[in-house]
Amino acid sequence: MSFSSASDRKKSESAVAARGSGFRFPQRGLHVLAAVALLASGACGAPQAHPSAPNSGVVEVAPKTVDADAFGRLPVADTFGAVPDAPLDAEVRSTNGIVLHPHRELPVFDGPGGRPVARIPVMQIGSPTWLPVVARHDKWAKVLLPARPNGAAGWVFLAPSDAAVARSAFEVHVETESFQLFVTENGKEIGRWTVGVGKPVTPTPKGRTFIMASLQDARQTFSPLILPLGAHSNTYASFGGGPGTVALHGWPDPSPFGTPSSDGCIRVPDDALSLLSTLPLGTLVLIH
Structure with missing residues (x-):
């Protein structure tokens, strides 16, 4: 499908199409949640990387530091880009509907504490970025990415101010x-x-x-x-x-x-x- 050029990466929130001046969730079936509390506690049945393992006793894995130069060289995880080093999501099954919106560009890693492989922009062709969470590990969330190859996914570490998290029904x-x-x-x-x-x-x-x-x-x-x-x-x-x-x-x-x-x-x-x-x-x- 043809709809835009790569220049749309630079559109601001004022250019959001078909949803007014900002993204609106329908009122039915939506629960806005606190990001870190959700991922740390498993609220609303958040998907886990290892569902059979209890959360108690999990040792927090800190993200590797990514300096500004290295961050700028990371591929952008949007529909125009490719993230060849991203882990692939092989599942075709339901989640619990948790979705994540970054408040700023965030690095994406190939696993908790792993290598940075991409960066997630705040917008996607004029719409705010919202990504499904398909697994979690402590304060880490595994999200689907809109870049090539199909099935590209990655892990983001969520500090309290990094992202909004919600649940769609x-x-x-x-x-x-x-x-x-x-x-x-x-x-x-x-x-x-x-x-x-x-x-x-x-x-x-x-x-x-x-x-x-x-x-x-x-x-x-x-x-x-x-x-x-x-x-x-x-x-x-x-x-x-x-x-x-x-x-x-x-x-x-x-x-x-x-x-x-x-x-x-x-x-x-x-x-x-x-x-x-x-x-x-x-x-x-x-x-x-």
């Missing part, structure tokens, strides 16, 4: 073989639609990703709103001048629904897009 599930998309709220299905997915030669990438941004692009006529995901085409290194980002979006007529017809994006009916547009950024998307 929603998940999006896409079943490519049956062309079904459904949304759940607290595990209960609240909507299901027949959708269009990638063609056999340009398949929709499977795995665990998330709603990265929300934008309107005047150059596009096929959808009033585009919801880029934290995933990329495995066929195209770039597409239409963009980085090959996969997205949820509408279509002017129903002909693609129930067919493998796209270049990798997921084409959805208008009422599906209407619901999807209300979901929090960072909402988990599971593509099977």
